[in-house]
Amino acid sequence: MSTEQSRPIAVPKSLVIEQVTAMLDHIDMSEPELRSQLFEDAIATFTARDDIDVRLVPDREVDASRCSVAGGYLADQMPPVLAISESASHGRRAFTALHEYGHHLQQSVYDLMERPTQQPDGGLALEDAACDFFASALLLPKDLVQQHIGEKGPSAASVVSLWQAAPQVSRAAVCVRAALALRTPGHVTLLDNQGEVVFSSSRELPPLRRGSDQSRVSIVDAALRAPERTIDGEAEFYYRDGIRGQELYAQAADLGGMTVVVSVSDRAAWRVLSLPRRDSGPKGAFRICEHIACGHEFRTFDPPCAQCGAPTCPECRQCNCAFRVQEKQCPSCFLLRSTQQFDPATGICLECS
Secondary structure: OOOOOOOOOOOOOHHHHHHHHHHHHHHHHHHHHHHHHHHHHHHHHHHHHOOOOOEEEOOOHHHOOOOOEEEEEEOOOOOOOEEEEEOOOOOHHHHHHHHHHHHHHHHHHHHHHOOHHHHOOHHHHHHHHHHHHHHHHHHHHHHHHHHHHOOOOOOOOHHHHHHHOOOOOOHHHHHHHHHHHHOOOOOEEEEEEEEEEEEEEEEEOOOOOOEOOOOOHHHHHHHOOOOOOOOOEEOOEEEEEOOOOOOEEEEEEEEEOOOEEEEEEEOOOOOOOOOHHHOOOOOOEEEEEOOOOOOOEEEOOOOOOOOOOOOOOOOOOOOOOOOOOOEOOOEEEEEEEHHHHHHHOOOOOOOOO
């Protein structure tokens, strides 16, 4: 649910599991037949209900929502609406409908509100992650998942195998179920043929934004060039403003015309040995201050100025807004410097004075 201007929040896997378990327990106690009905046909089941409405909407309306899937939950309608992208496939529509129903449960059932409200972001990240896992848990039973994903966790190859065993289920649902089996921090990411994120599910790492361009990531580039191969490598995914995530072990494979990348910090299921990296932290975007009097080189995680698009330099404390920065030439050394670097008494720069 992150945007370009907000920092995504990493949600502990244990907390997500607790929330999803509570959601499943709620429907099992309140409507014992509902789980099997949703497994058989989620769209038809929701359409027949009176307490919610299902609505297909244009893609542009979905893109404007903050949801991680191709849909949105409209709580202000009467009854509340589960909005689904018109262009979504049958399998994707089922997953999206279940995801949005997860929002409905967490925003209307009092007992499910406590955990989200205790989170530093108000529960936005937890609620969205719980919706993903809730939907995938209904579509992919645990025993089926265990037949394809072993105790070491998922690989790109095992994700492909699971999807082939359940072709009626969307690729996004398979990615979420695989992410739930991650043993260490990582992502299970689905990308289109341009290298943009279609869907991503994460464990204990900041989530990757839907629509973000990851084509510059080495393993993504290699996978797009050779879709017939399963590729092992490394990945440093990109966040907003050029910020790169930590270096991860990664495996990529074709998933029905798209690319799935499984990436983890250590203990990769497809490698004999994959130790934690020494430099495992995210890397801020590299910048050079454009002011001649400064020129400071730095890395930053701070968002850019909304007016000029440049971050604040930690040395001169300026962005690139012309009205904030005034420069003039020193009459002694003839260098262009910030007005803050001049002696008001002599009119020459501090270095010359």
